[in-house]
Amino acid sequence: METDTKTIRKELQKIFEKKVIFNHPLSEITTLGIGGSAQYFISAHNEGDILNAIRFAKEHSLPFYLIGSASNIVANDKGVRGVVMQHSITTLEINNETKICRVGAGYSLLPLIHILNKQGLSGMEKMAGIPGTVGGAIYGCAGAYGQEIKDCLIKIKIFDGKKVRPLTRDQCKFGYRTSIFKQRKNWIILEADFQLINADPKSLKKTSRDIMKLRAKKYPPDLKCPGSFFKNIVIDAIRPAALKKQFLSKVDLQKINHGKLASGYLLEQVGAKGQKSGDIAVAEYHGNLIYNAGNGKSKDVKKLANLLKKKVQKKFGITLEEEVQYL
Template identity: 50%
Template sequence: MMKLRQNVPLALYTTFGIGGRAHYFISATNFAELVSAVRLAKKNHWRYFVIAGGSNVVFDDKTFDGVVICFKPKDGPCHWQGPSLTVKANLPLAKLIKTAISHGLAGLETLSGIPGTVGGAIVGNAGAYGQTISDCLTRVEIFDGRKIKWLAKKQCRFTYRESIFKSNGWLILRAEFKLVTGDKKALAKKSQEIIKIRTTKYDPSLKCPGSFFKNVLVKDVSIRRGGLAKIDKQKIINSKIPAGYLLEAVGAKGMRIGGIYVADFHGNLLINDGHGTYRDVVTLATQLKKLVQKKFGVTLEEEVRYML
């Protein structure tokens, strides 16, 4: 049964380990509870946020005066029909990928090792190694605050690390994917290789939200202001300038504010040493953005979501 808890420390629900307390907190394990939690918030005129795996969010140090609703990551079945898989949004992304591979279905394997849930991945159009979750998504079941309905992929307005869900606050309940047939063994091998690379980069004990800033789309760099002239063209991958390259070039590695520091092996990785605060995060992020702006004339944009 859904339980309303009070004064809950949010840092415990995020991989970055940052955040004050939530005045109210609800853990929802299924759609009915999730929808009821949102209805309860609306009825009481409480502000609310939904989180799932908490691997891409940063909360303020102050108490959040509304309700945080956690759509708790939960293992469950993947409904498989031919090349299609339908899953609940709070299914761990890892389970979806593993199931696809076990059926010899390709299209999600390069996302192996990304933490969090299917719903969280859809909101941020998560991706890695040239693939994004939206590539093989066909439709999404949502709750828009009044009704439950299916949206076609086109209606989700996916772009690089963006979707309509980042601005409209609709809840994702289920998702359907259409994959292509692949070689089971080769897919499993690729997945394992990627997980191995990721484990070296992201030691599981690190408190971090993955890459902090988005890579920069070449098309967004102002040619008029000579932005591209200062950039080593060899660093451009798939029409994107890696934020890590820009940050390393301004000496970001190892920079620290309070308990938050930039990894010495990756310029786009902000880590919490266990004593970091939201204030530290914002101060360091602001400094890094200024340095990149000054050297390259490029504005970095956060990939993480501030929940304020």
């Protein structure tokens, strides 16, 4: 027999106390500023919270979703039934001899980079300005300015739905904006170990600062967006060979950089810049930047994204793949 909502709420309050919020508006959490309410929103501050939340959802047959900082998420206007758990484990240990940093997956990337820069530890400084948590970055193999989260990662600790266990970097199966976690949606990254190297704190800080200045031009602080909307095109991944040949005959080959073609370029060619659906718009200055101009809705995000995908498919014969995750 299904437990009624009142009993579920009581039980959740008993287990999680202030760490649970009922009907929490996701529009207040997502960087895109959209989304209905999460029925049971739990902030998990330690492994116990995570395991309890998963067990609870299972026992009550409730859907379960995991988020970090929600900087890459398009949340449904209708809200989310069940448990939405925000990973908030922010433990941090830095071994100054080995230069290994062990960090909770809920730790935000930018404050972590600030600490590492201060201590003269290099490996992440170019990712300054990517919003989100360490776990979210590993999930999507985040990166910028020639550095990716996988570069200095040694191993991680995960919960695989049954037990807590280690995973090597190779086992994470990283690729361009992807990892094994995109297939194993029930695996949860708990913490990560990074091997850093010595560098001059002043120059690390300058690198991060300069990059953040550049980034602020594309992403002004008050812009409600989830970062780049679509993944870029990895030329060697286009199959079959005939499609690749046809595609290459239609694009400016000069635009291919390190084996990738920016989807922003393709979107520009199909007139994406400035297109709108309701309050959701494509930036006038970047074809791959979809933002919420005020009271945007997820249905408009999907409508606009599908329209753009169709246009690119028609002109170039390939299908753009979302970098953002739908919730």
